Amino acid sequence: MGLRLEDFSTYARNTWCPGCGNFGIERAAKLAFAELVNEGKIRRENIVMVTGIGCHGKIADYINVNSFYSLHGRAIAPAVGIKLANPMLEVLAFVGDGDALGEGLEHTVFAAKRNVDMTVIVHDNRVYALTTGQFTPTSPKGFRGGSTPRGAPEEPLNPIELMLVSGATLVARAYSVNLNHTKELVKQAVLHKGFAFIDVLQPCYTFFDTYKYYGPRVYDLQKEGHNYADLDAALAKAREWNYGGEEAKRIPIGVFFKTDKPTYEDIVLAGRSLREGVVPSISRVLQRSM
Amino acid sequence: MAQEYSVLIGGQAGDGIRLAGSSVARLFNRLGYWVFAYNDYQSLIRGGHNFTVVRASGKRVQAHRNTVDIMVAFNQETVEKHGWRLKEDSLVIFDSDNVKAEGLGLPLSETARKRNLPLIVRNTAALGALASTLGLEFHLVEEVVRSTVRRSVEENIAVAKEGYDMAKGYRGFTQVHAVNNPPRPILSGNEAIGLGAVKAGLKLYVAYPMTPSTPLLHYLAGNADELGVTVVQPENEIAVIGMAEGAAYAGVRTMVGTSGGGFCLMVEHLSLAGQAEIPVVIMLGERPGPAIGLPTYHAQGELFFPIFAGHGEFPRIVVSPGDPEEAFYLSAEALNLAWRFQVPVILVADYSLLESSFSSFLDEDKVLVENPKLWTGGGEYKRYLLTGDGVSPLAFPGTVGVTVKANSYEHDEYGITTEDPVLTMRNAEKRLAKSRTIEDELRKRETVKTYGNMQADTVLVTWGSTKGAVVEVAEEHDFGVLQPLYLNPLPVWEIEKHFSGKKNIVCVEANSTGQLARWIRFHGFRVDRTILKYDGRALTVDELEEKIREAGV
């Protein structure tokens, strides 16, 4: 008998609000891990979750696999280091929208640019939830929160578009309510050899309840024959929804873009392993400095 | 007094002054001299004024003097700026194609121009001329050229020979005799730090360029295959340390290098290393601040910064080598201690240590990769197992049956987040226990160095490369010298021993506030006075003599 979802649970007491979209992401991740292990595609001990700080980050405590619970905005750089250290590991960064698109945006862009073989899953609730509801880079203009009682003054950033132009080799969007679809995307991302990015629309029941907004708008790109090998088509689909508000009609989810490129660690390591190797003699180097 | 010679080479950025200085140092090295080469350059790529002072002596020297015996001037500015360094019998060798001066003018530029070689090749003509005035055999010049020049080697040798012959009227002007010593490697602090870390198992070096740590980045990248190390340059210093911590978590010995500004950006991650117990070595190169300050100059302004950087309370080790030999052993020790205790170790190194070159003898067999406390199986793995010494066994992701949970929140033994008051206190105590374990270990190791006459009433206390001038002057005055190699924890057990009965305790350092003096006083000791230097230049022997006289020490 294979692993089940429960086999990935920990004793940590869950402190997400009832109705939080994070539950969907947690379930999807556990199911994806269980299925991938059961299918013999990955090994459980090789899974490493790296998380940022925010409500999303708590997922590190809730899933019983290796984890590195990092700083706010700083999950992705350690994830890159982990992958370089041991390319056998399946490295997934579970990050927040404030976390990886605000505080630590540079690491997200550069990991995509390098095509590190890893997965980034954004718990995109479009709000700083753990700090009680301020606007983030993906909040709609006019978002009212503790710091913007008159509405956020900025236009949102479109992470899908950003990742497409940054060099990510798998770019997708999920909706945490669609458990099966999210799980399948996570599986695909883990198996993808290269940088995979999934922006998961994750309603924050407490500070930005978007269930009613997303429900009627989301549709699956893969059901409408989108050609994910075509970057221009992907960009066009990315721009169909700019993380705005009521005016938007349809919100595509699924795979926007997928391609193959050499990975960063393959290039940088060139077959070397950092975890073994003898200590070299330095006598020749010293000889040359005389 | 031992025979000694000082040669200054000056020109513009782009003239290859540093390389020329290195060739001169190699020349003396082949004659058995101890050499020290101080590089003074500006933060620009072309133009400006660069110079190198090479001091060679029959005894070990690790600082330069103000005066020089020979000046090699590639431009007029060199003559104008450094005229004051000349003595009665000093000689100026200059490029008569663009410099007017008294002395030995030679058409150095022309030697390169007429062969259609880049202007920089005139350096080899100057080297030949210098060797001639020192009364040396030409084969020495040829050997040096072959060891330093990569392209157009034969042409360079021909140019050197031309310079050598052109100067024959001054042959033996300052006759140098070989001393009976084998040549030694000439290393900068940057190079020695890289080599030491490699001998302690370094596999990954991560850095973003910033003077004076950039040469370490280049050195390890340039010798990556031979040294078995992978070098990575990420988007900024936050990523640098983040990547390093990720790699260390996954079991790889990692070091990062930066200078003050970059270290500022790393500070939050430093605290993470403290909380999550991640071994990482940070090479912190010092240059004058605040802010961008003087990018390519010298200071020791970062003693308190590495000791106190980071929020919260956590154990850390701060080491401070004073020459490349110490840099080699301490860099290795830093990596070993980081892994044994799963703590951040900061290696502070000042500009002059990092960017000057010193005759050095490194015994690579003296460095071992010390084993960390590894998990040996049996029972359930707990990343943060509470132990008496505060050190939990390490395991790495990828180990069957093991879940490794590193956590920047306060956590339980498994690494799961907690806000429990009892666990919070227990973890703080775990960190305190670790601090004590570290101190116990350091008591068994060499944590200070002493020089000169430690029975004397006066002891000069110093850190970093300032010890070069301090040791030399102390020996002349029959003073003692105490140099802490460890700044945190400060080896109070040694200080206590060496300060006892001293009448006059003087701290010498390159900053304006006397940070070492304050730090020592903070630990309850007396420091009678400070001699401080903060003009961005390394202390010279003559300058220290003068300051000691002025201070009436």
Ligand SMILES: Cc1ncc(C[n+]2csc(CCOP(=O)(O)OP(=O)(O)O)c2C)c(N)n1
């Ligand atoms: C350097 C730093 N700045 C600020 C914070 C405070 N902080 C904690 S979580 C958070 C926002 C989290 O928002 P997001 O990343 O979107 O995660 P969410 O809570 O929405 O899942 C902030 C600002 C911090 N921990 N560290």
Ligand code: SF4
């Ligand atoms: S505040 Fe929002 S994101 Fe955080 S747990 Fe509650 S519902 Fe979820």
Ligand SMILES: [Mg+2]
């Ligand atoms: Mg958020």
